[in-house]
Amino acid sequence: MTEDVPLPLSEREAMVMAGEMDEYLNGGREPDERFHEIAAALSAVGAKAALLQTANQARIGQPYEMSRFAPRLSEEEIEFLRTFYGELDEMTPNGLVHLMPWLEGDEGPDWGSAERDAFAAGVADGLLTLSDEGVGGGQYLLPERVRDFANGLPVEDWRERGLLDSRAKGVRSLNWLADAEDFARLLQHSDPGLHGGTEFSANVTLSTGHHLGHNDLAITQDREDAIGSLLEVTTRNESANHAVLTGGIEHPAARVEDSRYASEHMPDFGENRDALAGLYSHDWRDDGEAVAGLTDWITEFAKGTPGQAQMAGDATVGLMETLAGEADDRPFHDTQHQSDTNYQLAVTEVNPEIAESLTGIYLTYLADLTLHAESSGYDTIESGPSSLLLHEPSDKALFIDDATKERFVQLLIADVDSADFVTSSIEALEIDIINAALDSPHPEALRNAGNTTGGMRTIIHDAMIHEFEDRTGTARKRRTKRPLGGRRGSTSGSP
Structure with a gap:
């Protein structure tokens, strides 16, 4: 046929x-x-x-x-x-x-x-x-x-x-x-x-x-x-x-x-x-595998045709902004499920398959997350070549403001397996940035490399600190202490 x-x-x-x-x-x-x-x-x-x-x-x-x-x-x-x-x-x-x-x-x-x-x-x-x-x-x-x-x-x-x-x-x-x-x-x-x-x-x-x-x-x-x-x-x-x-x-x-x-x-x-x-x-019994289909396509489309890459970028902007929430309204960080030490689990802890899908998206756009942005979008880079280390002028890239980056990364940090990928990816990213700076003909490249790696380190550090505070009750008094990176505990309110 x-x-x-x-x-x-x-x-x-x-x-x-x-x-x-x-x-x-x-x-x-x-x-x-x-x-x-x-x-x-x-x-x-x-x-x-x-x-x-x-x-x-x-x-x-x-x-x-x-x-x-x-x-x-x-x-x-x-x-x-x-x-x-x-x-x-x-x-x-x-x-x-x-x-x-x-x-x-x-x-x-x-x-x-x-x-x-x-x-x-x-x-x-x-x-x-x-x-x-x-x-x-x-x-x-x-x-x-x-x-x-x-x-x-x-x-x-x-x-x-x-x-x-x-x-x-x-x-x-x-x-x-x-x-x-x-x-x-x-x-x-x-x-x-x-x-x-x-x-x-x-x-x-x-x-x-x-x-x-x-x-x-x-x-x-x-x-x-x-x-x-x-x-x-x-x-x-x-x-x-x-x-x-x-x-x-x-x-x-x-x-x-x-x-x-x-x-x-x-x-x-x-x-x-x-x-x-x-x-x-x-709390899906398959750990969120079916729901992860909502986002699993993004990593493939990000490497596809220009139209597919635009779709993936726009979807990622919407996804990150939605999941990040606001400072006082974060339903994806604070679900109705609780750990065995009585703190509220993030969706990535409740459903590890969702965490895996989101981590794949994070790794796909990791280089783009080094770009400074006042607002979010998927658009053409307008910076001059002297300020770029991992991109070329006129590239299409994901622009995400720092507050959204940090709250999105916190969701990944909440899951122990995703947290390992996040921390190891930063080390690999720093090597790429430094190598790009050393190969650059622009004298300010090394300074830009320092600012870029420092900025990403700050985002990861802040995400880890906020997750720790959420778990220990520094930010939310109703929670009790559990070491950062501990494994998912039992949940209540599950069907």
Whole structure:
């Protein structure tokens, strides 16, 4: 298959296939060769979309005037998906969000595991394809109940629909997370090389963070594993991750008028920072591996095309500013989890996989962090060559103000493994700076080298001192002493 060859699909074919699939789903017809043809047709559209997404990867970060010429699915292929999924959502008892519990339960069709897996894979791939603006789709084309889920709205009539598993009246965040578990069981069948649309992926990621951070909810391991697999799917889309980190996409509750968001039992869906705090502060049993997908792409993109490097730089600015917080408002440094010596753990201690991802970003931009900046951004260097040691004039670089640097580094210092990387990286950085100064033809280079290394040493030193003060109670009297660099203790408030 090639990405520029149209598939023989249409709205009419979608109606025919949906009608036939209804017979299979209600037990009136046993899965046969035609059943597998329908599942294969959905997978074929997904496979073509995956090829298009790969071909369009180099266009990420380009201006709209250029990216709008990227190859897409045909209008007939998109209309096929829209029609088929609209019909399928109506013919299944509880819609596509809750397809898998029904499909695998006693009331579902009497299929073997091979038929269920083939059908689920085709449905999952087609849904992600239909949601993707980059191939001609979009969230607005998805069935209404899927859009509601992505937008953070739990199913209202769960009792009437028999969706009683781990749901409760008035606990709407818990109920949405139950919906998320159901939907994750479908999307985990999707092709790992296929991603959903930017709006859809960002909305689901933000909704997950807001609901996780809303209440101290008891979440079973199976549910947490499912939500982690859902985040693995939504963070495949780097443009969506970029939008979450930079604020390019806010949660729909901040953009639309909908009375369903006004319930007292719903999150307030405030800033993206609140959603990120919910994701990072949760004590994940996988140590935050799935959530780390939100940032793992940055180190690769930083070395990619100019457009990708710009995306990575902008995302890093948003990430560092968000995580740094303010002097009196630092939810990422002070989570609700406590160590065995009664001080509040940072997100990097709660979830070491997040610490590893953030440390990778720190090391990627370490040379840029030596640059003096009054404000933050990813921009062109305007300094003259005599003041530069690790850069060239007109290079693009990350500019971060010193206060943000120090608070970001403190998060890394809080985790013992990351702290080792931070301290050793400074020693290697100093050698690079001194060597560059010795090779420089500019007489002031050695003085600049001293100022640069001294400035970085000060940032690391201040971060270590502030972390020590936070732990010993010098800055916060409620904490008791624990030596800096000690290992993560037990937590309270964990699900």
